[in-house]
Amino acid sequence: MPTYENLYIINLSMNGTKIEIEPQGYSFSTTENIKSLYSTASISFEDTTGLIQEYLGTVPGTPIEIEFGNKDHTNKAIYVVNFDSLNEAESPGYITGKVDLFLIHENFFEHKIISKAYNNRISRIVRQLMGKYNFSKVDIDDTGNEDIWYQPLITDAKFIQERLLPHAYSYNASLSPFYSYITSNNEYHFRNMKSMYEEGKILTIEYKVISGDSDNDEDRSAENKVTSIKRWRNAYKNIWKIQNRSLFSIDTETGNLIEDNDSMIQYPAENNLKMPVIGNSTTPNSWHDDGTSETETGKKENKIGLRTSSNKDGMLIDEFLLLQPFNPILHAGKVIQLNVYTINREGSQLSNSFSGIYVVVECEHIWDGENSRAYTKLIVGRKYLSVSNSYLVKEQLR
Amino acid sequence: MIKLNLYYAKITNNNDPVKKGKLQIRLLPEFKDIKESLLPWADPFFSIGSSTSSYSMNLPKIGSSVWVAVDEMFTSFNYLFGAPFEGLFDYASVKTSLDTISELSSTTYPDINFNLMESGNIHFENSVTGDIGILHNTGSYVLFDNTGKIYATSVGDITIKDGNGNEVLTSTSGIQLKTGDAVTWKPNILPNCLFTGAPHGGPTGGITKLTGG
Numbered sequence A: 001m002p003t004y005e006n007l008y009i010i011n012l013s014m015n016g017t018k019i020e021i022e023p024q025g026y027s028f029s030t031t032e033n034i035k036s037l038y039s040t041a042s043i044s045f046e047d048t049t050g051l052i053q054e055y056l057g058t059v060p061g062t063p064i065e066i067e068f069g070n071k072d073h074t075n076k077a078i079y080v081v082n083f084d085s086l087n088e089a090e091s092p093g094y095i096t097g098k099v100d101l102f103l104i105h106e107n108f109f110e111h112k113i114i115s116k117a118y119n120n121r122i123s124r125i126v127r128q129l130m131g132k133y134n135f136s137k138v139d140i141d142d143t144g145n146e147d148i149w150y151q152p153l154i155t156d157a158k159f160i161q162e163r164l165l166p167h168a169y170s171y172n173a174s175l176s177p178f179y180s181y182i183t184s185n186n187e188y189h190f191r192n193m194k195s196m197y198e199e200g201k202i203l204t205i206e207y208k209v210i211s212g213d214s215d216n217d218e219d220r221s222a223e224n225k226v227t228s229i230k231r232w233r234n235a236y237k238n239i240w241k242i243q244n245r246s247l248f249s250i251d252t253e254t255g256n257l258i259e260d261n262d263s264m265i266q267y268p269a270e271n272n273l274k275m276p277v278i279g280n281s282t283t284p285n286s287w288h289d290d291g292t293s294e295t296e297t298g299k300k301e302n303k304i305g306l307r308t309s310s311n312k313d314g315m316l317i318d319e320f321l322l323l324q325p326f327n328p329i330l331h332a333g334k335v336i337q338l339n340v341y342t343i344n345r346e347g348s349q350l351s352n353s354f355s356g357i358y359v360v361v362e363c364e365h366i367w368d369g370e371n372s373r374a375y376t377k378l379i380v381g382r383k384y385l386s387v388s389n390s391y392l393v394k395e396q397l398r
Numbered sequence B: 001m002i003k004l005n006l007y008y009a010k011i012t013n014n015n016d017p018v019k020k021g022k023l024q025i026r027l028l029p030e031f032k033d034i035k036e037s038l039l040p041w042a043d044p045f046f047s048i049g050s051s052t053s054s055y056s057m058n059l060p061k062i063g064s065s066v067w068v069a070v071d072e073m074f075t076s077f078n079y080l081f082g083a084p085f086e087g088l089f090d091y092a093s094v095k096t097s098l099d100t101i102s103e104l105s106s107t108t109y110p111d112i113n114f115n116l117m118e119s120g121n122i123h124f125e126n127s128v129t130g131d132i133g134i135l136h137n138t139g140s141y142v143l144f145d146n147t148g149k150i151y152a153t154s155v156g157d158i159t160i161k162d163g164n165g166n167e168v169l170t171s172t173s174g175i176q177l178k179t180g181d182a183v184t185w186k187p188n189i190l191p192n193c194l195f196t197g198a199p200h201g202g203p204t205g206g207i208t209k210l211t212g213g
Helices: A122-130 A156-167 A193-198 A236-240 A297-309 A392-396 B092-098
Strands: A009-014 A026-033 A040-047 A063-069 A074-086 A097-105 A114-120 A137-140 A147-154 A178-182 A187-192 A201-207 A228-231 A244-250 A257-263 A286-292 A318-325 A335-344 A347-350 A356-368 A373-382 B004-013 B023-027 B041-044 B065-071 B077-081 B112-116 B122-126 B132-135 B141-144 B150-153 B158-161 B167-171 B174-178
Touching (some): A026 A063, A026 A074, A114 A122, A122 A137, A122 A187, A147 A156, A156 A178, A156 A297, A193 A356, A201 A318, A286 A297, B023 B065, B023 B077
Parallel strands (some): A201 A335, A244 A286
Antiparallel strands (some): A009 A063, A026 A356, A040 A097, A063 A074, A178 A187, A228 A318, A335 A347, A335 A356, A356 A373, B004 B023, B004 B065, B023 B041, B112 B122, B122 B132, B141 B150, B158 B167
16 A cells, blocks of 8 residues: 555645654645635644644744645645644643644735725736735736726735625626635636636546446546535525616616616526526516616726626535545636436436536645545536436426 | 715815816825825715706815715715814804894804805805895995895995996995986986076086085
């Protein structure tokens, strides 16, 4: 049986110095999610003597570089200790035992408040802002939204996440929303969902138990086999209110109310696909404030961006939680082909409803030191699926 | 619904290029380091009843302070007058001025509605009695009292003209009257001569102005 040295590359450095503890002596994980800017990490280890804590090796602010991969691919990023905990002392009377560290990507602590205005497109501003920091790559999809944008004594991160991201719009994105996130390979991404899909699948992941030695499918290497799968579908109530919306704005010339409407299946529109929900197609369930009428292109695009981003809850209605052997090429924002199966008279059959292209919403790479094994936990999601014409429910789906 | 927050701001420019009463403002401290050319032009918050055809304008000066209502995304800016850091207004100074108008029946606070201009001129109205008028910074005033009587008091000359060319002019040399049908002053306050029929007054009689005594 191969040892971890043959399979994985694991290096932890604290304050620039490599930690001289064997990887079996600690566990850690790195987590990234397209819905939140910062990747996070957690590390737990046995401080059997209490000396690591004594020498203040775990205090908040301590930078720890985590390098985690295999011979083909490694991810490396610096995280900073946000807080540490010692839940239970192992030896009564001594500060010893299992210490947990909770860390955030170092970028969180690099920002300072800035008072500045930008007269530019959102994507160019984001590139300018995030280009200042120590990322291995800054990966940005172009937007429109040319306007004057104010950063009123807030950090670059808050400015991007709370002011720019909600307005981001691109004609090329076909009304799919933008996401802003950092991955565990120290890359920053400002991407729209359509562009993620257009990049194409990076691998096919299968959930199928093969009995005996019949596993000779070349397309199904060991690292692509899902060991555990769980439905992770969003609650219907979370998207019910965006099914159909009235859009209201005020005409700045006349003061009159302008009425319009939209539907969640416009973000983006996919004519041949269906959302896996049954619902009405006409009655408004909520209304969206479109503000005032605008004539400038940039400001019009800002409004469309706000409408689109307010539909984000509907983008990932169909989700799965997958556990599989460690695969460091998997990251949030990547697209995979998921194959799952049902059972019929002839044996197994590829599920038409659930097999398909999914985007990785959350990716957690985990090192379990106690068992000397690594694995990857994914939450994958999608909005639409292709439904067979023979399925009676098809006409009722959105 | 738009959620607005109030911010303190200094006015950096009041010469709105589109002449719609906008003010260029610097929110403090939020916009403290922003280049002046990129500072926003805030729209005025219209008072009730204002419209594109009915409006009252009294633009504050560059360097003075305003409260500005800003949406959460910092995309819309509307200014309100009067940031309190420059002190609250004291009615006593207006009352002192209005008390010089002897015909004004009452100047009791808070009955007086007024608009004190930067120049010191005051538009005023007693909301209880109905007295209304204008007090000039020189001390001259025009008052319509609560019975409709008109009082015009000037520290200098007074000229009254009508649409027919008639004029009344008061000056240090007395009162001059002019009718619309002649270019000459001809106050004719005496009847014509009973014997000759010639006028006793007016230019023919050698009288062109009225004086006391």
